Amino acid sequence: MMRLMKRLKSYWLGIAVVLLLTFIQVLGQLYLPTLMSNIVDKGIVQGDKSYIWKTGSFMLLISAGAVLLSVIIVYVASRISMGFGRELRDKIFNQVENFSLQEFNKVGTASLITRTTNDVVQIQNVIYMMLRMMVMAPIMLIGGIIMAVSHDAKLSLIFVVVLPILLLLVIGLGGKAMPMFKNLQKKMDKLNRVIREGLTGIRVIRAFNRNKDELAKFEEANNDYAVTAIGVNRLLALMSPIMMLIMNLTSIAVIWIGSHFISNGSMMVGDLMAFIQYAMQIMMSFMMLSAVFIFIPRAGASAERINEVLEMQAEIIDPATPKNGEKPTRLEFDQVSFRYEGAEKPVIENISFKAQAGETVAIIGSTGSGKSTLINMIPRFYDVETGCVKVDGIDVREMSQAALREKIGLVPQKAVLFTGDIESNMRYGKENATEEEIWEALEIAQAKNFVERGSKGLQARVEQGGNNFSGGQKQRLAIARALIRKPDIYIFDDSFSALDFKTDAELRKRLKPETEDAVTLIVAQRITSVVDADQIIVLNEGKIAGIGTHEELKESNEIYQEIMRSQLSEEEIA
Structure with missing residues (x-):
């Protein structure tokens, strides 16, 4: 995967723009709970309407700016991922054009088509996800922890228990999914081959009245692919509900512990509301990371297959100093x-x-x-x-x-x-x-x-x-x-x-x-x-x-x- 990522060097300017704008957007989102906390503690509690209007307007301005930045980030990230996909397809096609028939026989036509289309799409998706979420998630995670600790250091100790559990969940499921995704891509090659043979040989199939046999072959390949795909998605489907359960349990724990702090006067209501939002932001950052880690194993399998084509050495190459013959032929x-x-x-x-x-x-x-x-x-x-x-x-x-x-x-x-x-x-x-x-x-x-x-x-x-x-x-x-x-x-x-x-x-x-x-x-x-x-x-x-x-x-x-x-x-x- 990293060998393919090195080819992103030509997009450094766009990536730098995404990083900078994402950083500014996340800072704005991290500041919003603090402003809301101030509205509750300084505006509502003290009955200061002008403060509420002033701070609320500032929150609206930050929110509008975050939306604008998000649109720009999505546009630039999409341009980078789609452009990289286009270049990758060009490189694969140019490489394949230089192959001798020997290399074609090694890889197979059906597999080359899958690698040029489906595998490249997987890489495009993961690049977009990484630019959008993998950049945003760490900034939001670290920033959320800092802001949560600044509001209440004692209550922040809850993350010492929650975050390792989430990390183990993401790594465990991601590691188990990787070999399954590799197997899934092979099953797709087989399915493509069966479809291709069925379509190109339709006249022969009909002439020999073998429609049922070809349908049986297709159903076997299709079911094989479906069973593997269902197995992978069933594994990944566990991630979202488990993380939601952990998130809700964390919210309950924060409210329960926070209510005791408020009752003994060591914490204000606005701070607890802000802390809950920061907790949600921290949890959401892990949700985003988990979404990326869902794509990474599949993209990793696709990257491996693409690299196999790009790094395959053609057996028939031009000499360093070619010679030319003379007439007559x-x-x-x-x-x-x-x-x-x-x-x-x-x-x-x-x-x-x-x-x-x-x-x-x-x-x-x-x-x-x-x-x-x-x-x-x-x-x-x-x-x-x-x-x-x-x-x-x-x-x-x-x-x-x-x-x-x-x-x-x-x-x-x-x-x-x-x-x-x-x-x-x-x-x-x-x-x-x-x-x-x-x-x-x-x-x-x-x-x-x-x-x-x-x-x-x-x-x-x-x-x-x-x-x-x-x-x-x-x-x-x-x-x-x-x-x-x-x-x-x-x-x-x-x-x-x-x-x-x-x-x-x-x-x-x-x-x-x-x-x-x-x-x-x-x-x-x-x-x-x-x-x-x-x-x-x-x-x-x-x-x-x-x-x-x-x-x-x-x-x-x-x-x-x-x-x-x-x-x-x-x-x-x-």
Whole structure:
């Protein structure tokens, strides 16, 4: 928690204003019972009306000033807490943007969303509470004790018994709540994950008629969270009634003892009334501290989770002195092996091949053979375990990530579109692209026809994830987005799977002149998508089972022959 609080340094001026104004406000509130005591003892008892009016007016003035200061304090404290929350979300998001896929796998998407939203809100709340109550409470506590002792030192001894009891109560309940809050945040991660899976996979759930199963999963996660939340709140709910009981018992004790002091003439009625108010202020300060301590355990758990993200070191970082390759573009895999964290054996092993500008390299193999993992090595989504990947003769680990990825036009296996319109999605590939360049890319990608048919053209709405487009339309838009960039390396990760054979053939025909000066990598399942490639790499269980042209492999490679037999007729194979 303290590590996060150090980030509040930039708000020192606002915090200083809150401290100063809070101090002035509390001084005014502490002076009010003394003024009331004077009204009773000097005004009412002696029948001095002018004194009553004069002192009462002064009390109203102090009260009005306290209200004004309170409004200013609330405004400044809110600005600080909300501003800090905004900056914290920015820092988390920027940190996450620099994560490799390895870090994403460690934390999990659902947990990252919770940490960026719910956990940050907990920090905002506790900062506001601390600025409002944790500053006010100690001043009111110390000031109240001083003023109570000044009115009657003997009667003040009651606080020697009461205050330690309150302190033990706050520390005991707060300490017990801390691990429960940590557990609660984990349960929220699980609940978010179940909700996210249920919403994103709604089509599959309905297609397999598994609504009841998903509802059962949600109810289990929801009940698990609810039971933990009820347990925590039940514990914290004890604090308020116990403190109210102690406060009321203290008031009874003060009145009972004070009445004896008044009867023997050692205390005046006004002093007893003032003392009771100071006692209430002291007790209220503890109530405020207890409210803060209710928030602190939960905020502490959230701060720990946020710090875990902020302090997580990205495994893929830029070199101190990055290198840049020169044209013509070349791509080389040299004895590359990689395994996922915790995996027993490598996903790809001893992969070696070269590709020059103008060449098309196709990668084919069974599901799980490591095709997508292999191409993830090029833009450094993962770093190789052994060997190296070279672009233009430079190891990609010696290049800056930004410069490396500028050279790459990637069309992922699952076409991803962003909320907005078609034009904004195209400009994701090239920010300053002209309208002519966008239409040209759409035409090559065989997407121009359906975009033109829409009433809004390039301004056609794209819903979240591109859900208002078919799978084939999304793939073609994703291909156009990569084409508009005119990169040095094109990577098509099974990007033609949703296209019919005619569109696929026309698209590959139009792609050829566009990729003459670039290296093109195509990951495919269909033989028809790779027959024209200059090199075809056959992967089997993460290893190269053969490299060659279509004609070479169909004569000599058994695995390639099996793939052909599963997809083509005897006439087509011949």
